[in-house]
Amino acid sequence: WVKVPSISGTNTVITAAWGKLGTETTPDYATDDPVWSENFGGAWHFTSDSTLFADSSPNSNHATRNSVGVSNSGQVGKAANFTGTEFADIAFSETINTENFTMSIWAKRDGSAGTDYRTPFCARKDDGGGLTHGYMLYSQSGNFRFWTGKGVSGGSWHTSPIVSHSNDAWHHVTVSFDGSSKKIYLNGGTPVSVTGNPLYHKNELYGLRIGAGANENPTGQYFWNGQLDEMRHSSVARSADWIKAEFDNQKS
Numbered sequence: 001w002v003k004v005p006s007i008s009g010t011n012t013v014i015t016a017a018w019g020k021l022g023t024e025t026t027p028d029y030a031t032d033d034p035v036w037s038e039n040f041g042g043a044w045h046f047t048s049d050s051t052l053f054a055d056s057s058p059n060s061n062h063a064t065r066n067s068v069g070v071s072n073s074g075q076v077g078k079a080a081n082f083t084g085t086e087f088a089d090i091a092f093s094e095t096i097n098t099e100n101f102t103m104s105i106w107a108k109r110d111g112s113a114g115t116d117y118r119t120p121f122c123a124r125k126d127d128g129g130g131l132t133h134g135y136m137l138y139s140q141s142g143n144f145r146f147w148t149g150k151g152v153s154g155g156s157w158h159t160s161p162i163v164s165h166s167n168d169a170w171h172h173v174t175v176s177f178d179g180s181s182k183k184i185y186l187n188g189g190t191p192v193s194v195t196g197n198p199l200y201h202k203n204e205l206y207g208l209r210i211g212a213g214a215n216e217n218p219t220g221q222y223f224w225n226g227q228l229d230e231m232r233h234s235s236v237a238r239s240a241d242w243i244k245a246e247f248d249n250q251k252s
Helices: 240-250
Strands: 040-044 069-071 079-083 088-090 101-109 118-126 132-140 143-149 162-164 171-177 181-186 192-195 208-210 225-234
Touching (some): 101 132, 101 240, 171 240, 208 225
Antiparallel strands (some): 069 079, 079 225, 088 208, 101 171, 101 225, 118 208, 132 143, 181 192
């Protein structure tokens, strides 16, 4: 961000300079490279009125909108609007099913939707017999719950950490796994963390579903009722400072 006293007309040129001639190389960010290339598996802004919610990363993990609406009252511009009966789908990709990861999203749950389980996003695989894989975010009884599949027979789901939230309000929710601990952050704050073994085994079959869960069910379950905005996947566990910066950059 740059603050200047004034800008005159429409022809003002702002120039960025770095280093010293002959001693520094031009940094990567000085060229027209993709904005979302650094460890991003995907970035979805939910602004499109086409048949897709486009992925802004170089990975082209575009979501099929199906019948999901678009609202003009999002947290960052427009948002995806869900009435409890629809969802968007992203085809399976290894770039959004990684060993370590961070997922973030702005979520606003409709207070009239009751207290049952609702899913902002889900990339899971349930083989039955307690053999589970993948990750998902639930909202239930005023709590966001970060669930993961353990990848062991009889292991079932790992169902924490959790953090409380209110309805009818925007919240920035981030979950991460770094190989040994799961964390959940609300509005860039101090994370709730859990450790253990096993905690997580990645999904290797089903796509990433937005606004519903149970990926193995083609008609969906646990439908979201409310709005979702600015979803991002990273193939690394982002730092608390990174997550706080993202929240500060996007909050009203």
